[in-house]
Amino acid sequence: MTGPAESPVLRIRGGALAYGPRRLWSGLDLDVQAGEFIAVLGANGSGKTSLLRAVLGQQPLTSGSIEFLGRPARRGDRRIGYVPQQKLADDGTPLRARDLVALGIDGHRFGLPLPSRSRRARVDLLLEEVGAESYADAGVSTLSGGEQQRLRIGQALAGEPRLLLCDEPLLSLDLAHQRGVSELIDRQRAARRMGVLFVTHDINPVLSFVDRVLYLAGGGFRIGPPDEVLRSDVLSELYGSPVDVIRTRGRVIVVGTPDAGHDHHHDDDEVE
Numbered sequence: 462m463t464g465p466a467e468s469p470v471l472r473i474r475g476g477a478l479a480y481g482p483r484r485l486w487s488g489l490d491l492d493v494q495a496g497e498f499i500a501v502l503g504a505n506g507s508g509k510t511s512l513l514r515a516v517l518g519q520q521p522l523t524s525g526s527i528e529f530l531g532r533p534a535r536r537g538d539r540r541i542g543y544v545p546q547q548k549l550a551d552d553g554t555p556l557r558a559r560d561l562v563a564l565g566i567d568g569h570r571f572g573l574p575l576p577s578r579s580r581r582a583r584v585d586l587l588l589e590e591v592g593a594e595s596y597a598d599a600g601v602s603t604l605s606g607g608e609q610q611r612l613r614i615g616q617a618l619a620g621e622p623r624l625l626l627c628d629e630p631l632l633s634l635d636l637a638h639q640r641g642v643s644e645l646i647d648r649q650r651a652a653r654r655m656g657v658l659f660v661t662h663d664i665n666p667v668l669s670f671v672d673r674v675l676y677l678a679g680g681g682f683r684i685g686p687p688d689e690v691l692r693s694d695v696l697s698e699l700y701g702s703p704v705d706v707i708r709t710r711g712r713v714i715v716v717g718t719p720d721a722g723h724d725h726h727h728d729d730d731e732v733e
């Protein structure tokens with residue numbers, strides 16, 4: 462558990478982001494502690510990916526500040542691991558599974574590659590950690606979406622991150638693989654005491670792991686434990702229209718949001 466004296470991995474103060482006249486969110490205060498698992502929820506276009514890009518230093522805030530490990534966040538810091546919103550490998554890629562993971566290791570060397578033996582050992586360890594040993598030498602483009610997703614997590618872990626940003630890592634996975642990938646991320650979170658920001662349209666696969674939810678909607682946000690945010694009154698106020706949160710069989714279902722109907726099947730707007 463995190464001690465009160467410990468400083469957060471990530472600290473956002475007064476964060477606001479707008480693209481021209483389009484305001485996404487403002488007044489965002491968020492501390493992410495080491496080992497904390499935060500789910501980021503919200504409608505399509507509410508600014509979830511933009512938030513991760515701001516943390517990565519790829520997107521300047523309109524106002525406010527972001528500190529990572531007590532310093533202004535800067536672009537290219539390898540201690541922030543990033544699993545971008547899904548992109549399957551091109552059919553033509555000659556990369557093998559282990560090459561994809563190795564890219565994560567080489568990325569933060571300053572011109573001097575690791576000796577090939579220790580490099581290989583690290584890749585093997587990462588492949589094992591993400592449960593990908595059995596297809597380590599397979600061509601990436603021959604692998605399923607779930608298998609590719611594990612490799613991308615392995616690649617993100619290669620930089621020994623203190624903070625892991627995952628942008629809808631469960632998209633297009635079946636329920637069993639959603640579960641497997643969620644468990645993998647949570648296990649690595651605990652083992653490495655990483656903070657995790659996990660963007661997802663469906664909270665259910667990660668509900669048992671989540672410490673807090675950051676819910677973005679209607680230009681505003683709510684942060685808190687799932688029980689305090691995923692409530693009809695709270696979300697209705699946030700959206701500015703009636704929203705029902707239904708809890709059944711240990712699942713949370715949000716009904717009546719403006720983007721309802723896309724909650725679980727929004728592949729149509731994810732086409733590239």
Ligand SMILES: Nc1ncnc2c1ncn2[C@@H]1O[C@H](COP(=O)(O)OP(=O)(O)OP(=O)(O)O)[C@@H](O)[C@H]1O
Nearest residue numbers: 480483485503504505506507508509510511512546
């Ligand atoms: N670089 C940019 N310049 C201008 N507008 C942008 C830029 N990036 C994103 N936007 C717009 O900002 C809004 C938020 O985009 P963002 O990708 O952060 O949303 P999101 O919450 O991740 O959505 P989704 O659930 O569809 O992934 C969208 O309307 C998008 O078109």
Ligand SMILES: [Mg+2]
Nearest residue numbers: 509510511546
């Ligand atoms: Mg997004």
